[in-house]
Amino acid sequence: MPRTQKSLNNxxxxxxxxxxxxxxxxxVTVSKTPLIKGSKDKELFPHLNRFPxxxxxxxxxxxxxxxxxxxxxxxxxxxxxxxxxxxxxxTAYHYTGKK
Numbered sequence: 730m731p732r733t734q735k736s737l738n739n740x741x742x743x744x745x746x747x748x749x750x751x752x753x754x755x756x757v758t759v760s761k762t763p764l765i766k767g768s769k770d771k772e773l774f775p776h777l778n779r780f781p782x783x784x785x786x787x788x789x790x791x792x793x794x795x796x797x798x799x800x801x802x803x804x805x806x807x808x809x810x811x812x813x814x815x816x817x818x819x820t821a822y823h824y825t826g827k828k
Contacts, residue, residue, distance in 0.1 A: 762806060763805070763806050763809040763810070763814075763816070763819075763821065764816045764821065765782070765802070765805065765806075765821040765822065765823050766820070766821065766822050766823070767822070767823055767824075767825035768783075768822040768823070768824060768825060768826075769824070769825055769826035770822075771824075771826070773822055773824075774798070774822075774824050775798075776798050777824060779800055780798035780799055780800050781800070781823060781824040782798065782799040782800070782801070782802065782804075782805045782821065782822070782823050782824075783796070783797075783798050783799075783821065783822045783824075784796065784797040784798070784799065784805055784808065784809075784819060784820075784821050785819065785820045785821070785822075786814075786818070786819055787817065787818045787819055787820070789818055790812075790814070790818060790819070794812065794819075802823070805821055809821065
């Protein structure tokens with residue numbers, strides 16, 4: 730056997746050593762839709778006629794995110810996804826009372 734073939738065989742045996750099973754990743758279900766709570770408190774919605782959705786950042790993000798009000802569910806969900814916020818990093822409300 731030529732010397733290069735012998736070296737190749739030695740290298741292949743060291744590269745393809747699989748001892749035992751591999752660890753499997755646990756399937757964690759992550760909610761695709763952000764959590765938005767219902768509220769009847771008019772104080773949270775100063776612009777209620779136009780914006781029935783309110784967003785309040787958590788303490789971790791208070792320095793770079795402001796309070797915000799939205800006119801549509803899709804817009805507030807897009808905002809939360811854009812900033813990659815977890816459910817414990819913000820509070821979002823939808824006005825459910827009478828206008």
